[in-house]
Amino acid sequence: MSEMKSIKDIMMDVFEFPHIPYWFTIRQAIGIIKKSLLSSEKCLHPMVVLVFDEKYNLVGTLSLKEILRGLEPKFLKPIAKVQVPEEDESGLSLIWDTLFDKQSRAAAERPVSEVMIPTKFFVQPNDPITKAAYLMVHNDLVLLPVLEEKKKFVGLVRMVEIFDELSNAILKE
């Protein structure tokens, strides 16, 4: 494994992804996603917006999933159940359909900080890529920030490059 690349060899430039501050509304983030990700000629994967604070520190990420979750009315949020069989709650979504316009428009005025995935996990440029693979698998992530000296945000690493690199090692004769 020692000849395998490290994070810095496969990381992406942070400017490949749109940036927004945490106080932008979900509606503003939707506008940016449509302009920067959906109408763009190149298809960026994963479709993620990076969320920053006032001092340009990365505080979270926002994907299409978080946006849709942010538009859901409260009654659709799952209730924690203890020792109760799983129920199919998709019927509730029919009520969402009738309420979509009004409730979801109001929900879209909330700041993105309420729905983003806060940045908890990161890797450093010299870390082995297996560390990124481990963090992604165990925390359900497809993208990880790369921080220099645990502070300066220098890049991003995606699951697709990690997969490519690790699979090459597996397939090697």
Add this chain to the structure above:
Amino acid sequence: MIINRDKPQKLYIQVFDNLKKKFESGELAVGSQIPVEEELCKIYGVSKATIRLAVLELVRQGYLMRQQGKGTFVCKRVIPEGLTMSASFKELMLEAGVSFTTSVLAQTVMMPVDDLDIKLAMPENRHIIYIKRLRAVDNEPVLLQEAFIPYHICPDIIKEDVANNSLFELFEKRYKITITKVKDYIEVTHSKKDEGELLGLSAGAPVLLLEQHFYSGDDQIMYMRTVKKPDRFRLFLEFEKK
């Protein structure tokens, strides 16, 4: 066909010219509402962004007026030809000669939101540096300033000390980007909720709004929006014959 894509003239200028002719000929009378963006896109066969640029320029030049929630109307307000003045840029700043204390409320990177892409005349999918500063005289906040700089113009401004340095001096002295033109738009408006709170004003209180577009050659390098407490400023302009 109204719009000719083979012409070297930019599309939004062609739309601008065509609409202007309609106002001048009376085809679109004073007080009438112009069609909505989608309809104008169909009429001219151009994108929304092109229509927005043309309409914004017509608003700037006083041919159209926007009414929140109602639409955009043909206006009879006559704006005089712009007075061109020559002055050093330091003299152009309304705050010249006043010593401020500055708090940096934000220095970060964002995408152009709402109509910022039009105000900066840049593509909507490019990054911009956002700097928000509150300035006080004798501990009393008097102006709130937001600067928007296309990231590719000067990426290192994100790391600069903007509490103690003027953006104009950073551009000209440190980065050798000469400012060759500034367009100023000044109006009295109502403060937004957060602006009022920061300036210690009641919601909707009147404020002086200064919008500035800074150019270096043909490139716009910055758009600045400054909200000032009206009782703390007196506007002074001096014109000299060239």
